[in-house]
Amino acid sequence: MPLALLKYGLSSKHPEDPHLRWAPELKKSYDVVIIGAGGHGLATAYYLAAKHGITNVAVLDRGWLAGGNTARNTTIVRANYLTPEGVAFYKESVELFRTLSVELDINIMYSERGHFTLAHTDAAMRTARWRAEVNKHLGVDSEVIDAAGVARICPVMNVSDEARYPVLGALYHPPGAIARHDAVAWGYAKEAMRRGVEVHTQTEVTGLLIENGRVKGVETNRGTIHAGKVVQAVAGASSRVAKMAGFKLPIKTIPLQACVSEPVKPILDQIVVSGSLHVYISQSARGEMVMGGATDPYGLYSTRSTLDFKEGLMGHMLELFPFMGELRILRQWAGMADMTPDFSPVMGLTPVENYYIDSGWGTWGFKATPVCGNRMAECVATGRQPDLLKPFAFDRFRTFDLVGEKGAASVGH
Template sequence: MPLALLKHGLSSGRVEPPHLRWQPDLKRTYDVVIIGAGGHGLATAYYLATRHGITNIAVLDRGWLAGGNTARNTTIVRANYLTPEGVAFYKESVELFRGLSTELDINIMYSERGHFTLAHTDAAIRTARWRAEVNKHMGVDSELIDAAEVARLCPVLNTSDEVHYPILGALYHPPGAIARHDAVAWGYAKEAMARGVEVHPATEVTGILVEGGRVRGVETSRGTIHADKVVQAVAGSSSRVAKLAGLRLPIKSIPLQACVSEPVKPILDQIVVSGSLHVYISQSARGEMVMGGVTDPYGLYQTRSTLDFKEGLMAHMLELFPFMADLRVLRQWAGTADMTPDFSPVMGLTPIDNYFIDSGWGTWGFKATPVCGLRMAECIATGRQPEMLKPFLLDRFRTFDLVGEKGAASVGH
């Protein structure tokens, strides 16, 4: 045991400063109001404070700190997307994740595992090769490997030909990682609050004040707040909140379910995804098998679990990992994914002056948390769309300049 830790444990009268510094009262005016106290909203507040010196910020949430999709995701981080725009964006996010524990002074339990996207058909092999070449061109470590190499790197995976969907190969992405989602949100929150940012849970936004095409503030369950700039980062509720400002978004909100098994000793080090089977799996630091798949086939503003999801998921999981037949499901839950037609986010400027949007994340919002916060903060502070975010403008749906990421994001991870 380190001597410093021993001295700290045996010392008396030592009072640690609170990590989260709550302000009980809302001010009537802020420079920036951020709607949504999840990972993206908190990261945006942090980078506004640290990179741009803007600290008169209120982060509002109708629930509790990071209690929405941030608390419901399955913690996978990767950059092996299909389009150059998507790869560049997530490459920067991975780079930021790697230094986040140090920057936020909190252990986010970032662990690089290696990410496999399995290919069961010739078409899937072609897509994997396409993605690998785009990744390499953009400086991201990915390669197409055959079934024998898959078996060598992940020996617990069933690579037998005696199955319904034999594995022909995989897109292998060594930097693929997992992290503790709660720690990421807590870290951004505590560091933002230490710099004067206010976070107000149990504060629902009921209206957006717009005058002359410019945002003026928000109406909340605790009164009216005036603000020079307003940001919405509310995931599955994006369409409903945007409607308060008079905006119609090309987004459909759909439940996305996941579950974990009872904990077992470490046996699966890698992250395994099958786009053809619509499943993914990784093992957490606590030993749970974290599993999920594609979104539900219908839109719904509800986070309920279904037996149908679990039955379909387990049928494929047992083909890939027969040893899991003896495991019991410990917990099942759902989030609400905000899906766009081109499977890419909507970020930055809107037709309303000084009203900014962070939405359309679908099934891949957690892995974008640092880069989203950094680039959204730049957009808000300067009033200009950063180069990194130009492909993700809301206006692309009017000009039909879409960013098609379905080939790399058709499964939850």
Template sequence: MPLALLKYGLSSKHREDPHFRWAPELKKSYDVVIVGAGGHGLATAYYLAAHHGITNVCVLEKGYLAGGNTARNTTIVRANYLTPEGVAFYKESVELFRGLSLELDINIMYSERGHFTLAHTDAAMRTARWRAEVNKHLGVDSELIYPDDIARLCPTMNMSDEVRYPILGALYHPPGAIARHDAVAWGYARQAMRRGVEVHPQTEVTDVLIENGRAVGVETSRGTIHAGKVVQAVAGSSSLMARKAGFRLPIRTIPLQACVSEPVKPILDQIVVSGSLHVYISQSARGEMVMGGATDPYGLYSTRSTLDFKEGLMGHMLELFPFMAELRVLRQWAGMADMTPDFSPVMGLTPVENYYIDAGWGTWGFKATPVCGKRMAECVATGTQPGLLRPFALDRFDRFDLVGEKGAASVGH
């Protein structure tokens, strides 16, 4: 060990810098109150402080830090969407993810693997070709490839014709990546706190205070807090929270389940998705096979898991990757997906003045964490809808100007 490092470690002059700087008490008022301490809420708080100098910010969470959908997702990052609006939005998110470890001073374990969206039908091939052309037009690296290329790039996949759903081709997206979801949330939380933002877990928002059509604060399990502006970022509870603010959302909340296998040595470097089979898989840095499927077919505010999901998922997994037959499932869980009619999120201004919304993420909220935080902070700071968020405004449903992203859903809904 270098002598300088040993002297540093034994010295009493260097005080430990705590990872999180918790505020002991709530203040009576803040410039901005953010409801929801998941990745999106924490990212919004960080960018408000770092980019706009707004530090009198409070983030409220009814549970523990990033314990909702941020802790329950499968960590895939990609930009290969279908609509020009969606591609441009997620392209910026991928660019931000690539520099996030350096910006937040924490290793988010960002790993580009290559993302395959398999096509088993002629219709799926047409959609893959459509997506590839839109992606390339907007500068996103995606292309339609065929079985020979798939076999070369992903040799562990079963490319046999003697299966129920033969693989005809795939949309290949080389920048597709995975990252450590907890590290992303922890990094944003720590850097926001260092800039003066307060984060209060175990603090449930029970009501939104509205006066003359504008939000002025929130009622919590720890008392009343006044606020200049309020932001809701509560994932699957979006409709319930919006109702407290006095308006309705075109959102249906349904469970989305996933599971992981016991860890094994690295064997699957790629991210493999089949929209036709409603499954996706990648291998984590710890060696676990991370697998997910389609959303449940009914609305439910619950994070329970089911045997039916697991049985259906494994049938398709074993067809794609027969080597997994001997693996055991280590754990299984569910999140709550808030689905909009056009499968695109809702961000920005609402009918209530000074009340902002970040909702409708369905199955792809994690991959939007940096760009949503950055652009929502811009929206809150300026009081206007940023250009990148304009297509995802809530009033698009009144104008019938939808952003149809169902064709780019990695799991069928």
């Protein structure tokens, strides 16, 4: 252990970081109130202040900063989606992630690993080729490789013909990466607060003030707050909060489970996903195997974990990586995924004037954190739907102009 770190840990005097001072009292009004102090809400607050000069902003959360789905995801970053709209959106997010440590002055531990989407059937190989072509046309690095190519890049994976579901090939996405989720959230919080944004935790929104179709403020367990504009970024609670605003979202909330093993020495450098087997895995910087699968088969507002999940996951995981047979599960958890019918988010303007929504993230919210914050801030500041967000507008469900991403997001990752 470095001597300087040891001395810091044993010292009883630590200077307070002025950038993380919490505002003790709520003001009576703000230009913008953001409901939800997760990655998306904090990123929106940061970009409002940094890019648009809007600093009279309050971020409210009924729990703790980044204590919801931001703390319950598995930190995969990628842009190898299926639709042109999705690829362009996540491409911008990857580009923002690459410079985020410098911009936020915090090490988010961004690590490009390479991302495999395994194919076990001829149909899956056709989909991989489709995705690769869409990716290439939009400048995203993806290619289809055969089983021998998978074995060459990831020699610890079992690609033999003796497997129950043999690997025929994969969509390989070299920019696929992982990052430290809590560092991303705290970095955005720190820099937003440094610019004057207030973050209030343990502050539950209990109602919305709406007059003549226009939002005027929010009711909380700490009193009434008037606001010029309100942004909803509450992940699994999206439907409940939208109901307060008077409209219904086409969203079903489903638990999404994950787990990590005990830490071991580095052995798996890549991120491996199988949509057919509904599993994914990567190894963290601490050596843990971070694993997950598909959402639960039923809707539920709960973050409980189950034995069924572990049993189903490990059956496929041990076939792909037999060496994991001796590892023990260290932790297991669940988040609440707000799934839309087309597996794409709902972002931007709503039927209520000056009320903006950031929802429907399902299993892919963390990887969109920077682009979501950047573009939602633009939407709030200008009052217009940015071009990048137009495909994800709320009214697409009325016109049936859907963005079908199920082929690229059919596994919880």
